[in-house]
Amino acid sequence: MKDQQIEERAVTAHTPRITARKVNVHYGTSHALKDVDVDILANTVTAFIGPSGCGKSTFLRCLNRMNDTVASAKVTGEILLDGENIYDPRVDPVRLRAKVGMVFQKPNPFPKSIYDNVAYGPKIHGLTRNKAELDEVVESCLRKAALWNEVKDRLDAPGTGLSGGQQQRLCIARAVATAPEVLLMDEPCSALDPIATAQVEELIDELRSQFSVVIVTHSMQQAARVSQKTAFFHLGNLVEFGKTEDLFTNPKDPRTESYITGRIG
Amino acid sequence: MSVLLLLAIILALSGLAFILGRARSISKVSGNIRDLHSLPGYYGWHTALTVLFPSIVVLVLWLVIQPMVLSNGAAKFFPEATRADSVALTLALDDARRVSRGLDAMIANGSKSEAEIAALDTATTDVRALLAEVNVALGSDVSAESLDAAKYMRAASHSGGFWMALAVMAVAGVGLIFGLSQVHPEFRARNRVEKAVLGLLILASSIAILTTVGIVWSMLSESISFFKMYPAGEFFFGLTWSPNFSGGSTLGFLPLLWGTLYITFVAIIVAVPLGLFTAIYLAEYASPKLRSWIKPLIEIIAGIPTVVFGLFALVTVGPILRDYFAQPLGLGTSGSSVMTAGIVIGILNIPFISSLADDIINSVPQSLRDGSFGLGATRSETVRQVILPAALPGIVGAVLLATSRAIGETMIVTMGAGAAAKLSLNPFEAMTTMTVKIVGQLTGDTDFASPETLVAFALGITLFVLTLGLNILALYIVRKYREQYE
Ligand SMILES: Nc1ncnc2c1ncn2[C@@H]1O[C@H](COP(=O)(O)OP(=O)(O)OP(=O)(O)O)[C@@H](O)[C@H]1O
Ligand SMILES: [Mg+2]
Numbered sequence: 001m002k003d004q005q006i007e008e009r010a011v012t013a014h015t016p017r018i019t020a021r022k023v024n025v026h027y028g029t030s031h032a033l034k035d036v037d038v039d040i041l042a043n044t045v046t047a048f049i050g051p052s053g054c055g056k057s058t059f060l061r062c063l064n065r066m067n068d069t070v071a072s073a074k075v076t077g078e079i080l081l082d083g084e085n086i087y088d089p090r091v092d093p094v095r096l097r098a099k100v101g102m103v104f105q106k107p108n109p110f111p112k113s114i115y116d117n118v119a120y121g122p123k124i125h126g127l128t129r130n131k132a133e134l135d136e137v138v139e140s141c142l143r144k145a146a147l148w149n150e151v152k153d154r155l156d157a158p159g160t161g162l163s164g165g166q167q168q169r170l171c172i173a174r175a176v177a178t179a180p181e182v183l184l185m186d187e188p189c190s191a192l193d194p195i196a197t198a199q200v201e202e203l204i205d206e207l208r209s210q211f212s213v214v215i216v217t218h219s220m221q222q223a224a225r226v227s228q229k230t231a232f233f234h235l236g237n238l239v240e241f242g243k244t245e246d247l248f249t250n251p252k253d254p255r256t257e258s259y260i261t262g263r264i265g
Numbered sequence: 266m267s268v269l270l271l272l273a274i275i276l277a278l279s280g281l282a283f284i285l286g287r288a289r290s291i292s293k294v295s296g297n298i299r300d301l302h303s304l305p306g307y308y309g310w311h312t313a314l315t316v317l318f319p320s321i322v323v324l325v326l327w328l329v330i331q332p333m334v335l336s337n338g339a340a341k342f343f344p345e346a347t348r349a350d351s352v353a354l355t356l357a358l359d360d361a362r363r364v365s366r367g368l369d370a371m372i373a374n375g376s377k378s379e380a381e382i383a384a385l386d387t388a389t390t391d392v393r394a395l396l397a398e399v400n401v402a403l404g405s406d407v408s409a410e411s412l413d414a415a416k417y418m419r420a421a422s423h424s425g426g427f428w429m430a431l432a433v434m435a436v437a438g439v440g441l442i443f444g445l446s447q448v449h450p451e452f453r454a455r456n457r458v459e460k461a462v463l464g465l466l467i468l469a470s471s472i473a474i475l476t477t478v479g480i481v482w483s484m485l486s487e488s489i490s491f492f493k494m495y496p497a498g499e500f501f502f503g504l505t506w507s508p509n510f511s512g513g514s515t516l517g518f519l520p521l522l523w524g525t526l527y528i529t530f531v532a533i534i535v536a537v538p539l540g541l542f543t544a545i546y547l548a549e550y551a552s553p554k555l556r557s558w559i560k561p562l563i564e565i566i567a568g569i570p571t572v573v574f575g576l577f578a579l580v581t582v583g584p585i586l587r588d589y590f591a592q593p594l595g596l597g598t599s600g601s602s603v604m605t606a607g608i609v610i611g612i613l614n615i616p617f618i619s620s621l622a623d624d625i626i627n628s629v630p631q632s633l634r635d636g637s638f639g640l641g642a643t644r645s646e647t648v649r650q651v652i653l654p655a656a657l658p659g660i661v662g663a664v665l666l667a668t669s670r671a672i673g674e675t676m677i678v679t680m681g682a683g684a685a686a687k688l689s690l691n692p693f694e695a696m697t698t699m700t701v702k703i704v705g706q707l708t709g710d711t712d713f714a715s716p717e718t719l720v721a722f723a724l725g726i727t728l729f730v731l732t733l734g735l736n737i738l739a740l741y742i743v744r745k746y747r748e749q750y751e
Contacts, residue, residue, distance in 0.1 A: 108630070
C-alpha cells in the first residue's frame with residue numbers, strides 16, 4: 001500500500017503539465033523565438049537561463065497568453081496545458097491566466113492598498129467566502145512572500161509606496177494568492193537583497209509541492225539552488241534543456257558551457 | 266521716423282552685433298575655440314542682447330512717457346477752470362489730440378502746407394469744417410485754446426519722435442560698443458545668455474498673471490461701486506431677481522446661482538458618464554484603426570460653435586422634451602428649460618471629458634494592465650479595479666474643468682433655458698444663469714453708474730470666485746492623489 005503511493009507520486013512528478021512544441025514568436029518582422037520545445041513537469045521548478053534579449057520573457061509570456069496583449073506579437077506552434085491546446089479558440093485566456101499565474105520582471109503593484117493588492121485575485125475569482133477567510137489568505141500569502149513583518153502595520157498604505165524589492169515581493173504574494181496551478185516568475189529576485197532572495201527561494205521550493213513553477217533568472221547559483229530542470233536559451237533558440245545538475249555539471253552544448261562559465265552573456 | 270522703422274533698425278543692428286561679437290570672440294583666441302569659455306555663438310548672442318535690450322527699454326519707456334509729457338504741456342493752453350476739473354480736462358485734451366491728428370492728415374493729403382497750418386486761426390477759418398474734410402468729426406467748434414494746444418502737440422510730438430529715434434540709436438550704438446568690449450576668452454557669455462533666456466521666460470509668464478490680476482482688479486473696483494449703491498446682504502441672500510431700469514430693482518442673486526448650479530448639474534450628469542464611457546471604449550476596447558476614426562469624429566463636436574448648439578437646443582431638444590416629457594408628465598409647457606440647456610451643454614462637454622480621460626487612461630502604464638490580466642482578470646475588471654483608480658485624479662480634474670466650462674456657458678443657456686430668473690425644483694421650467702444675466706444687464710443703452718448695470722460686475726466676480734474655487738479644488742485633488750500613487 002505504502003509502496004504504491006510512492007510509486008504514484010513518482011509518476012505524477014513526471015507528468016508534463018505544459019508541453020510546448022515548435023513554438024515560434026515574431027514581433028512584427030523580428031523573429032524572437034525559434035522552434036522551442038519544452039515540457040514543464042508537475043511539482044517541478046523549471047529555470048530559464050540565457051543572455052539578455054534571448055527570448056526568456058517572451059517564451060514565458062506564451063505560456064499564459066500574455067502575448068495576446070502585445071499587438072505586434074504573433075505566436076505559432078502548439079502549447080498544451082494538461083493536454084489541451086491553450087491557443088485553441090475555445091480556450092478563454094482569462095480562465096487560463098487564473099490557472100497559469102505570473103510575476104513580472106518589473107514590479108507592478110496596483111495603485112491600491114497593500115491589502116487590496118493581495119486580495120485582488122481571490123476577490124475576482126471568488127476564492128474566499130468571507131472577510132475573515134480573505135484576511136487569512138492575505139496574511140499567509142504575505143508571510144510566504146516574506147513581506148508580512150514589514151507591512152503588517154500598514155496594510156492600508158498604498159502598495160506603490162513600498163520600496164522596489166518590497167513591491168516585487170508584494171507582486172509575488174499577489175500571484176500566490178490567486179492560487180494558480182502553474183506559476184511563472186520572471187526574474188522575481190532581481191530587485192531583492194540576499195535575505196529576501198533566500199526567503200523567496202524557500203517559498204518557491206514550498207510552492208513546488210502544490211504548483212509547477214517556472215522561474216527566469218540571471219543567477220546561475222539561483223537556478224542551480226531552486227530548480228530541478230533548466231532550459232538554456234540563446235538568440236531565440238532553446239539550446240539545451242535537461243536536469244539542472246546535468247546541465248550545470250555536464251553541459252552538452254559548447255554554448256551552454258561558455259555561458260555557465262561566464263564566457264558569453 | 267516711425268516706430269516700426271526704428272524697430273527694424275534696432276533688429277538689424279543687433280543682427281550685426283551678433284556677427285561682430287561672434288567674429289571677435291574667434292579672433293580673440295586666433296581661431297582656437299577651445300580657449301573660449303563659451304561657444305562663439307554665445308558671444309554673438311550676448312553682443313546682440315547688449316544692443317537689443319537697452320534700446321528696446323528706452324523705446325518702450327519713451328513711448329509711454331512722451332504722451333504724458335505732451336498732455337501736461339498741452340494742458341497749459343487751457344484755462345484754469347478746465348484744468349481743475351479732471352473730466353473736462355481729459356475731454357479737452359482728447360479734442361486737441363484729434364485736432365492735431367486732423368492737421369497731420371491735412372499735411373499728408375497735401376491740402377495745406379506747414380506754413381498754412383501755422384497761420385490757421387479759429388477767428389478767420391472754420392477749422393471744424395476743414396477737419397471734417399479729412400474725416401475728423403468733432404462734437405463742437407474748435408476753440409482757440411484747443412487749436413493752440415493741437416499745434417503744440419504736433420510740434421512737440423514731431424520733435425519728440427526725432428529725439429526718440431536719436432536716443433534709441435545712440436543707446437543701441439553704445440550697447441554695441443560695450444558688448445564688443447566685453448568679448449574676451451574668460452567672459453562667461455553662455456551664463457549671461459542663459460540668464461537672459463530665464464528673464465524672457467519669467468516675463469512671458471508674468472504677463473499671463475498680470476492679465477488675471479488686471480481682470481480681477483477691474484471687476485473688483487466696479488463691484489465695489491455696486492455694493493456702495495446696493496446692500497451686499499440683499500444681493501447675496503435675496504430670493505428675487507427683478508431688475509428695473511427706472512430704479513427700485515430687487516437684485517437677489519440666489520435665483521441666478523440656483524439656475525447656474527441646476528443647469529450645470531444636469532450637464533455634468535449627462536457629460537460625465539457618456540464622456541467617460543466613450544474614453545474607456547476608445548482607450549481599452551477599440552482597435553487602433555477604429556480609434557483613429559472615432560476620436561476625431563467625436564472631437565468635431567468640440568469644434569462646433571456654441572451658438573449652433575443653442576439652435577439645436579431651441580429647435581430640437583427643447584420641443585422634444587416639451588412634447589414627450591414635460592407635457593405628458595404635467596410638468597410644464599415650456600420648450601426652454603433647465604433640462605434642455607443642461608442636456609445640450611452636457612453633449613457639448615462629452616468630447617472634452619472623453620478626450621482628456623482617454624489621454625489619462627492611455628497614460629496608465631501597460632504593466633498595470635499586464636499585472637491584472639496576468640492574475641486572470643477580465644478587461645472590465647481591469648478597467649474598474651485597476652485602470653480607473655489609477656486614472657482617477659486625472660479624471661476628477663477633467664470633470665471639474667468641464668464643470669467650470671458648463672458654469673461659464675452663456676449662449677446655450679440663453680437659447681435653451683430662457684431668461685427668467687426663478688427658484689424652482691422643476692427641471693422642465695425655464696430658468697437662467699449668472700452669465701446670461703451679465704450679458705443681459707450690459708446690453709442695450711445703459712447708464713454705467715446705476716446698480717442695474719454694475720450688478721453685472723458683482724455677478725462676474727462671484728462667477729470668477731466660483732470657477733476659481735473649482736479649479737483650485739481640481740488641482741488639490743489631483744495633487745493629493747499624485748502624492749499617494751506615484
Ligand atoms: N513587445 C515587444 N515588441 C517588439 N520586440 C520585442 C517585444 N518584447 C521583446 N521583444 C524582443 O524580443 C527579443 C526577446 O525579448 P525578451 O524580453 O524575451 O528577452 P529576455 O530573454 O527576457 O531578456 P532579459 O533577460 O533582458 O529580460 C528581444 O530581442 C526583444 O527586443
Ligand atoms: Mg526578460
